[in-house]
Every structure is written in C-alpha cells, then in structure tokens.
Amino acid sequence: MMNLRMIATKGTLFAGALLLSSTALSGLVDAKSLTVGLTSDAVNLDPQAGEELSSNILFYHIYDPLVRRNADLSFGPGLAESWELTDDTTWVFKLRKGVKFHNGQEFKASDVVFTLDRLKKSLMANLGANISSFNAIDEYTVEIKTPRPYAVLPNDLAAVLILNEKYVKEAGDETADLKPIGTGPYKLVEWVKEDHIALESNKDYYAGPAKLDSVTFRPITNGATRTAALLTGEVDVIQDLNVRDVDRVKADDRYKVLSQPSLLNVVLSIDQREKSPTIDLDKNPMVDHRVREAMVRAIDVGAINKIIMNGLSTHSEQYVPASHTGYLDGASFRDMYPFDVEKATVLMAEAGYADGFTVTLDATNNRYVNDQQIVQALASMLGKIKINLKLNLMPKSNFFGYIRVPSDKSSLIMSGWDVPSGDGGSMYSVMFYTRDKKEGYGQVNRGSYSNPEVDALIDKADATAKLDERDKYLQDVTKILMADIPMIPIHYEQDLYAAKTNVDITPRADKFLWAYDIDVKE
Amino acid sequence: MIKRLLQMMLVLFVVSVIVFLMMSFTGDPVFMVIPIDSTAAEIEQARRLLGLDQSLFSQYWIFLSNLLQGDFGRSYVFRQPAMDLILERLPATMEMVVVAMGIATVIAIPLGVYAGANPNRAASRSIMAASLFGISLPGFWVGMMLIFFFSVRFQFLPSSGRGETIEVLGLRLSIFTADGWSHMILPAVTLALATLAIILRITRAGMMEVMRQDYIKFARAKGASRRHILFAHGLKNALIPVVTIFGLQLGDLIAFATITETIFAWPGTGKLLIDSIYRGDRPVIVVYLMLTAFIFVVINFLVDIVYTLIDPRITVK
Numbered sequence: 001m002m003n004l005r006m007i008a009t010k011g012t013l014f015a016g017a018l019l020l021s022s023t024a025l026s027g028l029v030d031a032k033s034l035t036v037g038l039t040s041d042a043v044n045l046d047p048q049a050g051e052e053l054s055s056n057i058l059f060y061h062i063y064d065p066l067v068r069r070n071a072d073l074s075f076g077p078g079l080a081e082s083w084e085l086t087d088d089t090t091w092v093f094k095l096r097k098g099v100k101f102h103n104g105q106e107f108k109a110s111d112v113v114f115t116l117d118r119l120k121k122s123l124m125a126n127l128g129a130n131i132s133s134f135n136a137i138d139e140y141t142v143e144i145k146t147p148r149p150y151a152v153l154p155n156d157l158a159a160v161l162i163l164n165e166k167y168v169k170e171a172g173d174e175t176a177d178l179k180p181i182g183t184g185p186y187k188l189v190e191w192v193k194e195d196h197i198a199l200e201s202n203k204d205y206y207a208g209p210a211k212l213d214s215v216t217f218r219p220i221t222n223g224a225t226r227t228a229a230l231l232t233g234e235v236d237v238i239q240d241l242n243v244r245d246v247d248r249v250k251a252d253d254r255y256k257v258l259s260q261p262s263l264l265n266v267v268l269s270i271d272q273r274e275k276s277p278t279i280d281l282d283k284n285p286m287v288d289h290r291v292r293e294a295m296v297r298a299i300d301v302g303a304i305n306k307i308i309m310n311g312l313s314t315h316s317e318q319y320v321p322a323s324h325t326g327y328l329d330g331a332s333f334r335d336m337y338p339f340d341v342e343k344a345t346v347l348m349a350e351a352g353y354a355d356g357f358t359v360t361l362d363a364t365n366n367r368y369v370n371d372q373q374i375v376q377a378l379a380s381m382l383g384k385i386k387i388n389l390k391l392n393l394m395p396k397s398n399f400f401g402y403i404r405v406p407s408d409k410s411s412l413i414m415s416g417w418d419v420p421s422g423d424g425g426s427m428y429s430v431m432f433y434t435r436d437k438k439e440g441y442g443q444v445n446r447g448s449y450s451n452p453e454v455d456a457l458i459d460k461a462d463a464t465a466k467l468d469e470r471d472k473y474l475q476d477v478t479k480i481l482m483a484d485i486p487m488i489p490i491h492y493e494q495d496l497y498a499a500k501t502n503v504d505i506t507p508r509a510d511k512f513l514w515a516y517d518i519d520v521k522e
Numbered sequence: 523m524i525k526r527l528l529q530m531m532l533v534l535f536v537v538s539v540i541v542f543l544m545m546s547f548t549g550d551p552v553f554m555v556i557p558i559d560s561t562a563a564e565i566e567q568a569r570r571l572l573g574l575d576q577s578l579f580s581q582y583w584i585f586l587s588n589l590l591q592g593d594f595g596r597s598y599v600f601r602q603p604a605m606d607l608i609l610e611r612l613p614a615t616m617e618m619v620v621v622a623m624g625i626a627t628v629i630a631i632p633l634g635v636y637a638g639a640n641p642n643r644a645a646s647r648s649i650m651a652a653s654l655f656g657i658s659l660p661g662f663w664v665g666m667m668l669i670f671f672f673s674v675r676f677q678f679l680p681s682s683g684r685g686e687t688i689e690v691l692g693l694r695l696s697i698f699t700a701d702g703w704s705h706m707i708l709p710a711v712t713l714a715l716a717t718l719a720i721i722l723r724i725t726r727a728g729m730m731e732v733m734r735q736d737y738i739k740f741a742r743a744k745g746a747s748r749r750h751i752l753f754a755h756g757l758k759n760a761l762i763p764v765v766t767i768f769g770l771q772l773g774d775l776i777a778f779a780t781i782t783e784t785i786f787a788w789p790g791t792g793k794l795l796i797d798s799i800y801r802g803d804r805p806v807i808v809v810y811l812m813l814t815a816f817i818f819v820v821i822n823f824l825v826d827i828v829y830t831l832i833d834p835r836i837t838v839k
Contacts, residue, residue, distance in 0.1 A: 040797075049601050050555060123571060125564045126557040174602060192694070193610055194789030195684050220682050220787040224666055228681040229787075232673045366800070397802040398549035400558060430559040440561050 031213040032520050034503065036513065037226045037238040041194045041219035046177035047161040048122035057513050058217065061199055062102075063161035063182030066093055066112065066142075067154040071508040071517060073323045073422045075154055079107060079162055079183065079206075080142075088149040088465045089132075095140040099206045101164040102187045109136035114165035116144075127159050129440060149465040152325070155421040185210045185516040194219055199515075215515040227498070230255065236503050236520070239513060241496040243310050249498045258497040260507035261314040263321060263418040266368055268361075268378070268488040269431075269447040270295070276411040278360035278390070285357050286411070292485040294347040296337040298385045299378065301490055308373045312496065316489035318478055319417075319427065323509065325467070326424025326474030331482060333489060344385045356386025362403055363414040367396040369493045375414055405435065407446040415446075416493075420510040424474050429458050432477070432486060449486035530819045537815045541808045542582050550574075551598050551802035572598050585808070595805035597798075604805040608791055608813060613693045614684055615783070615790035619775040621697070621710040626718035627768070634722040634764075635757055638729025650726070656719025665712040665785040672708060680705050682787035709786040713779055717771045724767050728760025735759075761832050769825035777814040 042055040047063060068078035080093040099107040113136050119128045132147040146153055167181045180188055183206070186199035197217045201210045218235060220226040223242035227249065229235045241249065241257060249255045270292055271277070276284035285291045301315040317332035348354060363375045372393060379389040389412075394402065403413050419427050433441040434450040441458070454477055461473035481487075497513075499505055504519040556568045569575040573584065585595055594605040637646040673681035685705035687694045696702025732738065733756060741751050780792035791810070798806040829836045 043599055044601065046601075050599065051557060121567075123556055123568045125567055126560045129561070129564070177601060192687075192789065193607075194787075194793060195614075218683060218787065221793070222785050222787070225669060225682050225785055225787055228669045228674050229683075232677060232681050234680055234682065395800065397551075397554055397800055400553040401550035404553065426559075439563070443561050444559050 032211065033214040033216070034212050034237065034515060034518060034520055035216045035218060035235045036515070037220045037229050037235040038217050039219070039223075039226070039240050040221055042191075042197060042217075044177050045180040045188070045191070046173065047163075048119055048124045049173075049177055051124060053511060054217075054219070057511075058197060059161050060184065060512055060514055061186040061215070061516070062180050062184045062188060063163070064099075064184050065158050065161055066095075067157045069155075069158035069420070069422075069510065071506060071514075073420075073509045075158060075422070078158070079112075080157075083154060085465055086143075089146045091144045091146070091153055092137070093142045093144065095142065096206055097140055099183050100204050101167065101183050102181045102202060103164065103167055105164050105166055107162070107164075107183055108139050109142045110139075111162055111165045112136070112142045114168070115160065115163045118163065118168070119160060127156070130156055149463050151465050151467045151470040152421065152423040152425065155423050159421065186215060189214075210516045211519045212515055230498055230500075233500075237497060237499040237505060237513075237518075239497060241498040243312055243496070245498075246310075246312075246496065254501055255498055256501050258499065258505065258507050259312070260495045260497075260509065261321070262493045262495045262511060263420055263509060264368070264416045264493050265316050265319060265321070265418065266371075266374070266414065266416045266490045266493070267316075267319070268295075268490065269413045269415070270486060270488070271407075271411040272447050272449045272486060276359070277409055278411040279357060281357060284411075285351065285353050286359075288351045288353075289485070290347040290351040291353060292488075293337060294344040294351070294385055295382060295387065296333065296485060296488050297340045297344040297347070298387075299381050299488065299490070300339045301334065302339065303381075304374060304377055305491065308370050308377055309491070309494075312494040313369075313491040314494065315491050319431075319481065319487065319489055320419060320424035320478075321492065324419060324422050324424045325471045326428060326478050328475045328478040328482075331478065333482065336482060337485075341384050348385050348387075354386070356388060358388040358390065359411045360390040360392050361412040361414060362392045362394070362399070362410050364396045364399045365393040367399065368416050371414070374490070378414070403446055405443055405446055407448070410446065413446050414490075424478070425458070425461050425470060428454075428474060428477050428481075429462065432481060433458055447486055449484070451480065451484060454480055454484075526819075526823065530816070533815050533819060534812050537812050538585070538808055539582075541804070541811050542578065542585070545802070545804040545807065546578055548799075549802050551804060554801045554803075555598055574598075585805075594809045597803050597806045599798075599801050599803045600806075604809040607794060607806060608810055611789060611791045611794055613695060614788060615776060615779055615792060617695060617697055618706065618710055618713060618782075618788060618790065619772065619779060621706055622713035622775060623717065623768070623772055625710060625714040626721055626771075630718045630721035631725055631757070631764070634725025635729055635752055637722070638726040638760070639733055639752055639756065641726075641730055646726075649722070653719040653722050656715045656722075659715070661712055661716065661781050662785055664715055665709070665782060668708045668712060669785070679708055681708075684789055709782050709788050712785070713775060713782045717775065720767060720771065721764060724764050725757075725760060728763055729756055732756050732759045758832060762829060765825055765828050765832065769821045773814070773818045773821045776817055 038054050040054045042058045043052055044050040044055050045058055045062065047059045065078045066080040068076050070076060079096055079099060081096050083091055083093045086092055095109060101107060113134055116128060116131060116134045119125065130146050130150050130153060131144055133145045135143055137143050162183065164181050168176045185202055185205045187202050189198040189200050191197045199215045201213045203209045220229055226238045227242055227245040230238050246257055250257050270286050271284060272287060274284055274287060305311060305313050305315060315334060317334065318327060320326050361375055363371055365372045375391050379391060382389050403410050417427060429441050430444045432445060432449055432454055434455050435442040435445050435448060457473045457477045461470045464470055495507055495511055497507055502521045504521060508514065552565060552568050552572060552574055556565065573581065588595060594603060596602065597604050597607055600607055633649050637649045640646050669681045672679045683705055684696050686699040686701040687696045688698055690698065696706060738751060738755055741755050778792055779790060780796050783790045783792040795810050
C-alpha cells in the first residue's frame with residue numbers, strides 16, 4: 001500500500017507498478033537524498049532545551065508548530081487548522097485531525113497543553129511569555145489566553161513546537177532530547193554527535209511526504225572546509241559560505257551562490273542616562289539630541305558595506321525590516337540623517353562639544369560578521385567628529401552578561417537584534433519601553449531610554465487584539481524613535497548559501513533551512 | 523605507588539579548583555542558554571534549573587560531593603552528563619592520535635638515527651632542514667593545504683568527517699573500514715607533522731651524543747655490524763629523552779587536537795572543549811581538564827615504566 005502511494009506520487013504508471021513485486025519496487029523508486037553542511041552540530045533536539053540556529057533547523061524537521069511560519073515570514077496553519085479570537089484575550093485553536101507522531105500516537109489537544117505546560121517551566125519559558133493560561137476544550141480544540149490583548153499570538157506560537165505527551169513522560173527529558181519524536185516531515189534515524197544527523201522522510205506527514213527521502217546534516221565548523229566539502233561533492237548545500245569563497249564557487253557552473261538579507265539588525269545603543277559610566281564628564285553628552293544626530297551622520301554605512309562587508313550587507317533603514325509590523329513605509333535613517341561629516345561637526349559644536357569627548361564602546365569579537373572590524377571603522381569615523389571611541393571587545397560568552405541591564409558598565413553597545421516572529425512590537429517593548437515600569441517590558445533597554453509617549457503607544461499596541469491597529473501604533477513608535485535616536489541601526493548581515501546547481505532551494509528569511517521545501521532535480 | 527596516587531588526587535583537586543575559580547570570571551553561563559530578552563523571573567528560573575542560583579562555594583561543594591558518588595555533573599548546554607559527552611567523542615580522538623603518533627614514530631626514529639649517526643652528510647642536512655618546516659608550519663595551514671590538494675584539486679581523499687564507522691566492543695571506530703582510513707589520513711598526517719619533527723630532532727641529538735661515547739668505539743673495534751651498533755648500542759641509549767617527549771606529545775595530542783579536529787570536522791573531544799569554553803559550559807570544562815590531568819599522570823607513569831625497560835639501572839619508586 002505504501003509503495004503504491006509512493007509510486008503514484010512519483011507519477012509512474014499505476015498499471016506498471018502492479019506488475020512488480022513490492023521488493024523490486026523499493027529498489028525502483030529512486031530515493032532522493034540531500035546532504036547539508038551546517039556551521040555546527042545541533043546542541044539539543046528537545047525544542048525546550050535551547051535555541052541556537054543548528055538546533056532550530058533540526059526542530060522544524062522533526063516537530064511542527066501550531067502555526068507555520070513560511071519562508072517569507074508570512075504565517076499559515078500548521079498543526080492548528082484554524083484559529084479565532086473569541087474575546088480580546090482568548091484564542092481558540094482548532095487542531096488538525098488524524099495527525100500522527102512518529103511513534104504512531106495520534107496528535108491531540110492534550111499534547112498541546114502538555115507542551116505549553118512544560119515550556120513554562122523550561123529554560124525557554126520566554127517563548128511562552130505572552131500566554132497566561134491554556135486548556136483543552138475537547139480533543140481537537142485548545143483555548144489559549146493572553147495576559148492582555150495580544151494581536152500577534154499566532155506569530156509567537158510559530159516558535160512553539162509540539163511534543164508528544166506520552167513519549168516525553170515515558171522516555172524522560174534526556175532521551176526525549178537525544179531521540180526526539182514529533183509530527184514533523186522527517187524522522188530521526190541517527191545522531192552521531194559532531195559527525196552527522198540522518199533524517200528520513202515521514203511518509204505519513206499530514207501535508208504529504210517530503211520530496212527528499214533522506215536528509216543528512218553534517219557539522220563543518222571551519223568555513224574553508226565547508227566550501228571544500230561542497231567542491232568535492234561530499235555535501236550538496238552549505239550554510240554560511242565564506243565571503244572570500246564566493247567568487248571561487250560562482251566561477252564553477254556546477255554550483256550556485258544564494259544570498260538573503262538576514263533579519264539581524266546590527267545596532268548601536270546609546271546611553272541616555274544623565275551620567276554615563278564610561279564618560280568622564282559630569283553630564284552625559286549623548287543626552288543631547290544634536291550629539292546623537294552628529295553620531296549618525298558621522299557613520300558611513302556605505303563604506304562599512306563596501307570595505308568591511310564586501311558588499312554583503314544591507315543598510316538598515318529602521319529598527320525592523322519591511323516585512324515586520326511597526327515598519328513605517330518610506331522612512332529611512334539614511335534619508336533623514338545622510339552621511340555628512342561637516343554637518344556633524346557643526347552639530348557637535350552647537351551642542352558645546354566642539355572638542356569632543358571620550359567614550360567606551362562595548363562589542364563582541366566572535367558573534368557578528370566582522371564585528372571587530374566594524375567597531376574599528378566606527379572608531380575612526382566617530383574620531384572625525386572628535387568622539388574618541390575606546391573599544392572594549394570581548395567574546396560573546398562574556399558580552400551578554402556584561403552588557404546586561406542595568407548596563408551600569410556601558411555607555412555605547414554594539415549588538416544585533418532579530419525578530420523572526422515578524423512583530424516589531426516584541427522588540428520595541430523590551431528595548432525601548434521605560435525600564436522597571438512593567439514586568440516583561442524594557443528588560444533589554446540598555447541605553448535606559450525613556451519616553452512616556454513611546455510607553456503609551458506600546459501600551460496601546462499591547463491593548464488591542466487587532467493586527468492593523470497594533471501595526472498603526474507601532475508605526476507611530478517608529479516615527480518617534482527615528483526622531484529621538486535612542487539607537488543607531490547600521491546594517492543587516494547577508495546570509496550566504498552555496499549549493500549544487502541541481503538543488504532547488506530558496507533561502508528563508510529566518511535562516512531556518514527546511515528540507516521540506518527543497519527538491520533535487522535529476 | 524601510594525605516593526603517586528595521592529599526588530594524582532592532589533593534581534585533580536587543584537585542577538578542579540582552578541577551573542571553578544577561572545570560570546567565575548568568564549561570564550554568566552545562563553546568558554548563553556536563554557533568549558536575550560528573557561525577564562528577570564525567567565532568568566531566575568533558568569538559574570535554578572541549572573543550579574547556578576547557589577553561591578560559587580556551594581556549587582563547588584555540590585560538585586565535589588556528587589563526584590564522590592561518581593556523578594561528574596551535567597552540561598548546562600547539552601543537559602547531558604558531562605562525562606558521557608566526553609567519552610562519546612573520545613574514541614574518535616584517540617584513534618586519530620594513535621595513527622598520528624604511529625606515523626610520527628615510524629618515520630622519525632629511523633631518520634633521526636640516520637641523521638645523528640651521519641651528521642655531516644647532505645641527506646642528514648636536508649632531513650634536518652625539512653624538520654624545521656614540520657616544527658614551524660602551523661597545523662591549520664598544513665591542514666588547509668592538504669585539503670586543497672588532495673580533496674579539492676585531485677579529488678582523491680574526502681575533505682572532512684569521519685566516514686564509515688563500525689562498533690567494536692561498544693566503541694565506534696573507523697580504523698577498520700577503508701572509508702574510515704580515507705577520512706583518517708589527512709587529519710592524522712596534519713597532526714603527526716609537528717610531533718614527527720620534534721621526535722626526529724630529539725633522536726638525532728641523542729644519537730650524536732651517544733655516538734661519541736667510548737662504548738661505541740669499543741663496539742666498532744670488536745667488529746659489530748653497523749646496524750647493530752646504531753640500533754642496539756646507539757638508539758637504546760639515546761631513547762630516554764625520546765620516550766619522555768613521546769609521552770608528553772601523546773598527552774598533548776589527546777587533549778588538545780582542537781585545531782586539527784575543527785579543520786577536518788573530526789568529531790572528537792578537542793572541539794567539544796573549545797565549544798564548551800565559548801559557551802561557558804563549566805561542568806564539561808572541569809571534567810575535561812580533570813580527565814586530561816589524569817591522562818597525563820597515567821602517561822607519565824607508563825613512561826617511567828618504559829624507562830626501566832630501556833635502562834635497568836632506573837627503578838620505579
């Protein structure tokens with residue numbers, strides 16, 4: 001039965017298939033396979049134990065969310081067929097019937113309740129921050145309540161992957177992590193740590209079996225080795241192609257290079273406190289709007305793009321990309337404050353800082369593409385308007401604890417921020433809302449920015465269950481922020497992939513490479 | 523023996539204390555495992571889950587008391603027992619190191635004996651010049667060049683990974699498959715190069731020293747064959763420093779083959795160590811370095827035993 005269906009999907013003549021024995025059949029169906037070179041091995045296969053990229057990529061092969069986030073950041077049904085708002089804070093999700101986990105268990109509302117319950121107690125509790133309660137109405141209906149009207153709950157749920165209650169309870173956390181069971185398009189065959197992860201197609205997948213029968217992920221940390229593995233044919237696709245290998249790979253018509261602007265906005269947050277920790281002056285000069293404007297105008301993002309990023313970055317217009325709620329059509333930092341050192345010098349003089357000042361910039365040296373070179377360039381650019389930038393570089397393992405709010409050691413911080421959920425509000429509420437006013441707001445407001453108007457608008461955005469209203473309020477926030485300049489957005493990194501020409505792959509905006517969308521041509 | 527055992531315990535204890543103290547300066551591991559925009563309450567919950575809510579002293583106390591019950595602690599990142607993570611990767615590293623040390627010894631000793639016995643020949647001079655390259659060329663460069671020529675250019679050997687493995691006595695090994703060997707050659711050669719050069723130079727120096735001794739002249743005078751003089755009288759007496767260096771290199775390669783493993787995407791322990799350092803994963807680092815110290819102690823003990831075999835005048839206390 002299984003073989004017949006596979007044959008039918010392959011488009012082979014049904015009559016011909018009947019003549020063949022089932023053993024001969026399995027040999028005839030040409031199994032399509034793909035090997036992908038990732039930058040690192042997955043750390044966990046339990047989606048509630050961690051969240052780095054390689055693990056995330058694997059999660060979406062093995063598990064499904066209730067709401068599916070598509071490659072272009074649009075949202076559609078996943079394990080939930082449909083959902084509706086019954087009142088401002090209550091969402092009802094109708095679940096798909098007849099979906100089976102890899103162990104044969106049927107997917108039911110109790111699995112959703114179990115997943116959310118476990119999530120709340122896990123390291124990843126943050127993913128469920130906007131869920132206050134949940135319960136199963138019947139076997140295929142789940143009710144989820146938010147603490148306040150929250151228009152983008154479905155976006156959040158796209159990051160919550162559904163576990164099998166029975167399996168996780170019986171197997172225990174450790175086994176559930178090493179031998180995951182989900183409803184996803186692929187099943188785990190074998191995970192040899194740091195060597196490979198082999199997956200095979202889940203033939204019973206609710207949306208139809210994947211085009212590729214097997215997928216292998218290999219962690220190859222060293223960029224040059226990753227390119228070599230592609231060129232020797234050991235892998236079919238590689239993630240994060242080295243910038244210096246782009247021309248080499250392009251020159252060979254057996255391969256193609258794919259690029260996609262990432263969602264990661266590299267930003268400079270500016271301390272807004274009256275006295276700043278690393279500035280040896282009684283008053284923090286950066287409180288003056290003219291100084292902040294001078295800083296934006298002194299930074300030449302074009303030069304950073306050309307000289308440091310080899311053209312592989314997209315300058316940021318705003319704090320969130322065009323696909324997100326809160327994006328204000330037509331507004332751009334680059335048009336409002338174009339690169340202009342003379343104007344910047346004048347502004348500095350007007351503010352009373354013609355002789356400049358000295359300030360420390362905290363940044364990573366192993367987290368963002370060329371982060372060290374970028375801050376060195378910033379130092380020389382800001383040096384032109386006599387802002388003497390001292391660089392305080394550190395590895396990411398130290399950085400995120402160091403700059404953590406209350407950020408009492410930092411004046412200027414370069415870091416990256418991405419919002420894969422597509423909702424600018426989630427960034428605005430944690431980064432720009434006044435600190436310590438409301439639980440869950442302003443906890444990464446590293447510059448201590450505070451504007452009652454912004455707070456009020458975010459409150460309004462978080463008080464409506466209508467997406468277009470939320471969008472409108474957030475756009476108003478964007479307008480104020482762009483005038484206030486609490487942070488200087490610099491650029492989005494470019495995600496680079498290389499693949500054999502016969503691999504039909506389109507990069508996803510969120511970097512979560514998904515083999516279900518990939519095909520290999522003969 | 524008992525004295526050695528006590529010394530070893532002391533070494534392991536000191537290593538664990540140092541790592542604990544050092545790791546308290548390298549940032550808070552909780553931020554490596556949770557989303558950056560977590561609220562204070564979520565951070566507290568994560569700390570509690572990882573056992574980081576206790577003071578450093580009580581964390582160390584918990585670590586010690588668990589250790590005495592054979593529990594080496596759990597990785598913050600993997601949420602698995604730290605020892606399992608290391609042991610799972612150890613066969614891959616051991617295999618590569620054993621092959622590399624084999625290559626190094628088989629080539630270095632004969633060449634070193636030759637160069638030491640005939641220091642003025644042109645061939646000896648070229649051997650010595652070549653060994654300088656072995657010492658000074660960085661491993662990552664050699665590795666990349668080998669990949670470039672043998673994998674990309676001639677498409678002769680695979681660039682990375684471990685290839686086909688089979689289970690032998692519960693260990694996943696690749697030295698018993700042809701595919702495994704084809705994956706093994708490049709990383710093993712890369713790793714062998716520096717050790718080869720060092721052993722070669724030490725052997726040569728020892729041989730030059732020994733060849734001037736009276737007993738060599740005497741052996742010649744009594745008419746012993748040249749081969750017998752070189753290997754039975756010469757090499758045997760030049761071996762003590764060679765064995766010492768061999769032991770140190772062996773320990774070094776087992777513990778810190780990080781660069782070679784990263785370049786060849788070899789699923790070994792060195793890469794685990796460096797990843798754990800980046801992630802601030804203290805439980806893994808502590809156990810790893812304690813295991814390393816243990817391996818060094820054991821190797822040194824074995825080296826001492828080998829001394830007694832080479833030179834009966836030496837005894838192990």
